[in-house]
Amino acid sequence: MRALVLSIALALGAPASADSNLPPSYWAYRQLPDPKQEAKAQALMQELRCLVCQGQSIADSDADLAADMRDLVRRRIAAGENPEQIRAWLIERYGDWISYRPTTEPIALPLWAAPIILLIFGGAIVAGRLKRKRS
């Protein structure tokens, strides 16, 4: 009996929610009326990291803070700001980490050099094979 009451209580009990008290911000789940601006906002939102679900973009995340970040991006783009200004504003506050687009800073150099190095490496292997076949 006690187990039954307990399990019913458990099933009915609402889980402690970490969701905020307010409905989503105006532009969080709403597209901008101008398709060109919306496209710009979308492209930027795909490249910004969610601060809560780190690993998701703010375009993919349902976290309240990601919704507020989408609101911020759309609001600023609607006000005529360009996406790189918004990205720079966020990087100033959170570091390069907030943007998924690799930076051109020296720390990302191995990343940019990797394709070239691999191409040279592959080229060397192919050249070696061709030489061996001919001889």
Add this chain to the structure above:
Amino acid sequence: MSRALRLLPIILIIWILIAFAWRLVQPSDSVVRSHLVNREVPPFTLPSAVAGVPGLDSASLATGEPRLVNFFASWCVPCVAEAPILERLKKQGVKIDGIAVRDTPGGITAFLDRNGNPYERIGADRSSRVQLSLGSSGVPETFVVDGKGVIRFQFVGPIGSSDVPEVMKQLEEAK
């Protein structure tokens, strides 16, 4: 092909496995730190969040003595745990301002009635804009702002009783 070259893929795989094992044992730090520490608080003006407690703006943070700016919310469970510690800090003479993130006046009133009000002023940040402009990423979070309005320290997460000496030290250093 030389022998060393043939071993290269195996060495590479072992190296990758070691990297995986290392990260499993030592998970990376997922705390987001504001890059605005040691910079001036960005300009903002927030309306009052509850009747009877004034709102908060960035210009009024430069009062000549260091103070705490605490991001909190009535829907945030760790904030309940932090409330008595803030109360204790207030009793020790620490000046604390609050920024209520995504909250309603009713929610905040109930929260303050239950947990006490350590705040001199509380600004309502209804769409996290001030939170984002300070480089904060959640609630609760606490910034130490010095007398000139410069951010000197950021504390991420609830301040526990064991963190009080650290916070006091940071306030002392911000003088």
